[in-house]
Amino acid sequence: MNILLKSTKIVCPENRELHLKKRDILIKKGIIEKIAASIDPPSNTKLVDLKNLHVSLGWLDTGVSFGEPGHEERETISHGLHVAGKSGFTDIVLYSSTSPVPDTSSDVVFLKERGQGKATSLYPLGTLTKNSEGNDLAELFDMKNAGAVAYYDFKQQISNPNLLKIALQYAQNFGGLVFSFPQEGSIKGIGVAHEGVVSTTLGLKGIPALAEELQIARDLFILEYTGGKLHIPTISTAESVKLIANAKKKGLDVTCSVAVHNLVFTDESLQDFDTNYKVSPPLRTQKEIKALIKGLKDGTIDYITTDHIPMDVEEKRVEFDNAADGTLGLESAFGALNPLFGVEETVALLTKGHERFGIQSPSLEEGQKACLTLFDPETEYTFGMGDILSTSKNSMFLGAPLKGKVYGIINNSHILI
Incomplete structure (x- = not known):
């Protein structure tokens, strides 16, 4: 045609x-x-x-969940790619959030095959560890050969620092990119909202900014020791921006992203206990938003992601403490970013990241x-x-x-x- x-x-x-x-x-x-x-x-x-x-050139989203396999009722791959395309994204990096998780080459091949023949191209992540349990490395090299563009235990911290050290060292042999979710689980505990005035007023267990910053500081120390390529998805605090800026000044090969909703909403949105606002990392304060936007403008933060995570109504229509984390983000991304950055800067942000994930950059x-x-x-x-x-x-x-x-x-x- x-x-x-x-x-x-x-x-x-x-x-x-x-x-x-x-x-x-x-x-x-x-x-x-x-x-x-x-x-x-x-x-x-x-x-x-x-x-x-x-x-413009086609947009890339570096972090999307669907559901298939295991949670097709949330979203199938086919329909999810249709949604991504109608939302402006020609390429998406698919989170390793399925059931079972993609921790073998055959799992990655299945995801690639399910995404074939669509307008939007799908690039899957494999897990970093077997079953995303954080104990033993998954088949990283085999998954790369099958089409995995990086490795991520979805929304789970790498609690064992030696495991991250070994992963970064091993992945250097084939240029592998390692994700590390920025949240220290022991400090997060059973928290469900940003620790501050709002969480205290509402009686919600808090997640301190320290939980994110301590994990990032540790990961950057390990990266400095090992070398390799590290990506930190969905940062949310001002101090995280500073830590990553300092690491880049040292010449460390680290990139990071921020979710669209963490640039738009604050924890004030939790006043009505609407579980659609329950996400991980949590919504924080206007001060953090200001630092995140500044980090995007000066290049410290590399990419914007929608962090699109479909969830059943049954997983959201419960008490705030018990609700699943996650919000949709694909359909609203451009309309939310455009007022913040203007059309030219928004397009520039949405077209970044292809090289980092080994995806061919388009040309107009x-x-x-x-x-x-x-x-x-x-x-x-x-x-x-x-x-x-x-x-x-x-x-x-x-x-x-x-x-x-x-x-x-x-x-x-x-x-x-």
């Missing part, structure tokens, strides 16, 4: 000749055939002429594969239940004012709008 994008504003700082220019873009068999001020549509061409159409040039996100950055609206495309509905963004609507993507010779 031929596709012609009409009068689209290109947001692509990497291409100075086209950045912020209005152009027609002709795509043939998944390849960008021509970019020009005006193109007459050839025969058998799908014309895309949408209100205030903007286009004639002759290159079409890997594009289509959107309107100006539409303002209140995020409602009708905006949720996921099977599960546990979004903390319900009722939030957003700016920017995503039309869809063109990728892998598919158009999804």
